[in-house]
Amino acid sequence: MTAQSIQIDNEKCRKDGICVNICPVGIFKGNIGEIPSVDEALATACIKCGHCSAACPTAAISIEGLAADKYQPYPAKIPSLPELRSLVLSRRSIREFKDEPVDLDLVKEILDLTRFCPTAKNTQLLRWVLVNGKEKVHEISAAVIDTFRSNEKMAPMVQAFDNGLDPINRGAPQLLLVCGPARYDWGPLDGAIYIANFELAAKAAGLGTCWAGFTTRGAAQASLVSEKIGLSNEEKVFGAFMLGYPKYDYCRVPPRKPVSLKIISN
Secondary structure, eight states, rough: OOGGGEOOOTOOOOOOHHHHHHOOTTOOOOTSSOEEETTTTTTGGGGOHHHHHHHHHOOOEEEBBGGGGGGGOOOOOOOOOOHHHHHHHOOOOOBBBBOOOOOOOHHHHHHHHHHHHHOOGGGGOOOEEEESSHHHEEEEHHHHHHHHOOOGGGOOOOHHHHHOOOTTTOOOOOOEEEETTTTTTHHHHHHHHHHHHHHHHHHTTEEEEEEOOOHHHHHHHHHHHHHHOOTTEEEEEEEEEEOBBBBOOOOOOOEEEEEEOOOOOO
C-alpha cells in the first residue's frame, strides 16, 4: 500500500478526526476541523482492515482493494446480552448425529460469516476443507487411526475403531477442517476463532458440532490426513470439527467452574 492507495474525498469529509483516531496503525494525521492527510511512511503498514472507511459517516475514504460497493450496511439490530447468553449456554459438543448431512447451501452460508472473524493483522490466510458424507469422514478417521497404531496409549481407541466404532469423528456425516500455510504462526489462534464463531452460528441454525481434536492431532503427526484432504507440503490443519444434525435434545446446562479472574488496576 502507498499513500496514493488511500484517498480522501475533500467534499465529503466532515473533518471530524474519526479516521485519525480509529486507524490501528496511525496512517491518518490531522486535527479536528482539518482534512486529514495520509502519512507516506505509515501507509505501507495498512492492513486493509477497513476500519477508517467503515467508521466514516460520509464514506469519504476509499482504499485500493476494498471496493466501496463491497461494504455491507452495519447490522441494524445486535443481539442483546441475554440473547447471546442463551445461545452460548445452549451450545453443546454433539457426538451423536442423525444420518442426514447438512445442506451444502446452509454450510456455505455459515462459513460466509467466518470471513468476518478477526485474524492476526487481518491476514485472512486460512481456508476451509469440507469432508462431505459419512463414508468420506470415516476414511479420515481411518487415516487418523493409522497414525495412532504405533502409540500404545492409543491402543484402546485403535481397538474400538477396528471393532466397528468411530471414536475419532463419531460417525458424523460431515467434517470441516480449517487449514493454512504451515509456517503461519497465528494459524492455531485464527483457526480457533473461526471454529468458535462457526459453532455458535451452527447452533443458531439448529446444527450440532464437536471439535475434532484427534483429527487435528493426527494431521499434525503424519501426512496421511493431509494427503486425504489434498493439502500441499506447505499447508497444515489448524483445527477440525464434526458437523451434523443432533440426534438428541438437551434439557439442562451442566455446571462449570467459576470464572478465574485477576484484576490489576492502579
